[in-house]
Amino acid sequence: MGNNREITNVSKATIGRMPAYLRYLKEKQLQGERIISSTAIAEDLRLSAVQVRKDLSVIGSVAGKPKLGFGIGELIEGINRFLGYDNVTDAVLVGAGGLGSALLGYSGFKNYGLNIVAAFDSDPALIGKEVGGVKVFDASQISRLVRRLNVRIGIITVPKAAAQQVADELVGGGVRAIWNFAAAHLILPENIAVKNEDMAASLAILSKRLAEILYSEK
Amino acid sequence: MGNNREITNVSKATIGRMPAYLRYLKEKQLQGERIISSTAIAEDLRLSAVQVRKDLSVIGSVAGKPKLGFGIGELIEGINRFLGYDNVTDAVLVGAGGLGSALLGYSGFKNYGLNIVAAFDSDPALIGKEVGGVKVFDASQISRLVRRLNVRIGIITVPKAAAQQVADELVGGGVRAIWNFAAAHLILPENIAVKNEDMAASLAILSKRLAEILYSEK
DNA sequence: TAGATTGTTAATCGATTAACAATC
DNA sequence: TAGATTGTTAATCGATTAACAATC
Numbered sequence: 001m002g003n004n005r006e007i008t009n010v011s012k013a014t015i016g017r018m019p020a021y022l023r024y025l026k027e028k029q030l031q032g033e034r035i036i037s038s039t040a041i042a043e044d045l046r047l048s049a050v051q052v053r054k055d056l057s058v059i060g061s062v063a064g065k066p067k068l069g070f071g072i073g074e075l076i077e078g079i080n081r082f083l084g085y086d087n088v089t090d091a092v093l094v095g096a097g098g099l100g101s102a103l104l105g106y107s108g109f110k111n112y113g114l115n116i117v118a119a120f121d122s123d124p125a126l127i128g129k130e131v132g133g134v135k136v137f138d139a140s141q142i143s144r145l146v147r148r149l150n151v152r153i154g155i156i157t158v159p160k161a162a163a164q165q166v167a168d169e170l171v172g173g174g175v176r177a178i179w180n181f182a183a184a185h186l187i188l189p190e191n192i193a194v195k196n197e198d199m200a201a202s203l204a205i206l207s208k209r210l211a212e213i214l215y216s217e218k
Numbered sequence: 219m220g221n222n223r224e225i226t227n228v229s230k231a232t233i234g235r236m237p238a239y240l241r242y243l244k245e246k247q248l249q250g251e252r253i254i255s256s257t258a259i260a261e262d263l264r265l266s267a268v269q270v271r272k273d274l275s276v277i278g279s280v281a282g283k284p285k286l287g288f289g290i291g292e293l294i295e296g297i298n299r300f301l302g303y304d305n306v307t308d309a310v311l312v313g314a315g316g317l318g319s320a321l322l323g324y325s326g327f328k329n330y331g332l333n334i335v336a337a338f339d340s341d342p343a344l345i346g347k348e349v350g351g352v353k354v355f356d357a358s359q360i361s362r363l364v365r366r367l368n369v370r371i372g373i374i375t376v377p378k379a380a381a382q383q384v385a386d387e388l389v390g391g392g393v394r395a396i397w398n399f400a401a402a403h404l405i406l407p408e409n410i411a412v413k414n415e416d417m418a419a420s421l422a423i424l425s426k427r428l429a430e431i432l433y434s435e436k
Numbered sequence: 437t438a439g440a441t442t443g444t445t446a447a448t449c450g451a452t453t454a455a456c457a458a459t460c
Numbered sequence: 461t462a463g464a465t466t467g468t469t470a471a472t473c474g475a476t477t478a479a480c481a482a483t484c
Contacts, residue, residue, distance in 0.1 A: 011475065015426050019418035020403055037441065045403060050477060066442045066483045083422050098323045102316035112418050152428065177428035185238055185263060193427035195420050200237035200330050202413050204301050208233050209411035210370065210395035229451065255465065268453060284459045284466045
C-alpha cells in the first residue's frame with residue numbers, strides 16, 4: 001500500500017486480477033520456470049492473452065520480449081511493487097467473533113501488505129485476551145487507539161446492527177479505508193474508501209448461475 | 219436457487235445488488251413504511267434512481283405506480299422469489315478450520331436460501347465433532363456423501379494447496395456450484411458454476427483506492 | 437530469415453446514465 | 461389539473477476483445 005508513486009488510472013478489474021497473477025507466477029517460479037508468455041498465463045488462468053498483456057502493461061517497469069515472453073522474476077517484483085506489498089500497512093479489526101477471529105488467525109495478510117495491530121470487541125469475555133496473536137481492546141477505545149496508532153485501515157466484522165457506529169468511530173479516529181464484512185451498507189464521507197464484502201451478493205450470483213446451468217440441461 | 223422459472227438475462231451486477239435492496243426494504247418495512255420511490259432508495263443506497271428502477275424491473279411481477287412509488291411488501295416478496303430465497307438449497311462445506319467454522323457458525327445463510335447439511339475436514343481432531351450444529355465428516359468421504367445427500371453446492375475453505383483436489387472430489391460427487399474461499403484458482407469443467415471469494419483481490423482494490431485518496435490530498 | 441510473441445489502436449460488448457413520453 | 465414518478469429508448473462510459481504492425 002504505502003508509496004504507490006504513480007496515480008492509478010488502472011481499472012478495478014485489472015487491480016483485482018493482479019493478486020491472481022502474482023500467485024500464479026510465484027508457483028511457476030517455484031517450479032523453476034524463468035520466462036513465460038502471455039499466451040501460457042492466459043490459458044492457465046482462463047483469460048485472454050490480450051487481457052493478460054494489457055493487465056501486465058500497467059506495471060511500468062516490466063516489458064515482455066517478443067518471441068520470448070516475460071521474465072517471471074521481473075513480473076513478480078513489479079506486481080509486488082504495484083500492489084504495495086513491499087511495505088506493510090497497519091490495520092485494526094473490530095469484532096473478534098467468528099469471522100473476526102478467523103481473519104485474525106489468518107497469517108496470510110502479511111503477504112498482502114496488511115498488518116493487523118489491534119482488535120476491538122464489546123464482549124468483556126474477549127477484552128484483554130489475544131486472538132491470533134492480536135490483543136483485543138474494549139470497543140469504546142476505537143477512536144482513541146486508532147488515532148494513537150495512526151492506523152488508516154479498519155476491518156469491520158461486527159453484526160449488521162453495530163456496523164455503522166463502528167464505521168463512524170473508525171473514521172473518527174482517522175481511518176481512511178474500511179473493509180466491511182458486515183451485511184450492512186455504510187454511509188460514509190466521500191473521501192473514505194470502502195470495500196464491502198457482501199457474502200449475500202456473491203451467493204446470489206453463484207446461485208443464479210447454478211440455476212441457469214441446471215435449467216439449460218433439462 | 220431452486221425453481222427460478224424464468225431464465226436469467228439479468229446482469230451479474232444487478233443480481234449482486236438485489237440482496238442489498240432486500241435488506242434495505244426489510245428495514246424500511248420494519249419502520250412501518252409501506253411505499254417507497256426509486257429516488258428514495260437510490261439516495262439511501264448511493265445509487266442512481268434509474269439504476270434502481272432498471273434493477274427492480276427484473277422482478278417481473280412488480281410494477282411501480284407513477285407519482286406513488288413501489289409497494290415495499292410486494293418488492294420484498296418479488297426479490298425473495300427472484301433470488302430463490304423462498305426454497306432452501308442444501309450445501310456442504312469442506313475445511314472446518316478458522317474461516318470454515320466461522321461460516322458454519324453463521325446462522326444467516328438460511329435467510330439466503332442456503333442450508334449447510336454437512337462439513338468435511340481431514341483433521342482427526344475435528345472428524346465426528348459438530349461445528350455450528352453441523353457434523354464434520356472425514357474428507358475422504360466427500361464424493362460418496364455428496365452423492366448420497368444429492369447436494370449441488372460446495373463451499374471450499376481449505377488451504378490453497380488442497381483446494382483443487384477438494385473441488386475435483388466435490389464435482390465427482392455431483393456438485394454443480396462451488397463457492398471458493400481458498401486463494402487458489404480452480405480448474406473445472408465449463409458446466410460448473412464457480413464463485414471465487416478472493417480476499418487478496420478485494421484488499422488490493424481497497425488499498426489502491428486508499429492510496430489514491432491519500433495521494434490526492436497531498 | 438521465419439515465426440512467435442509483444443504492445444497498441446480500433447471495434448465490440450456490457451453496464452450505466454441521460455432523456456423523455458406515459459401515467460396515476 | 462399539475463406534478464411527481466415510473467418505465468423505456470438512446471447515448472455514454474468502461475472494459476474486453478479483435479486486428480495488426482513492431483520486433484526479437
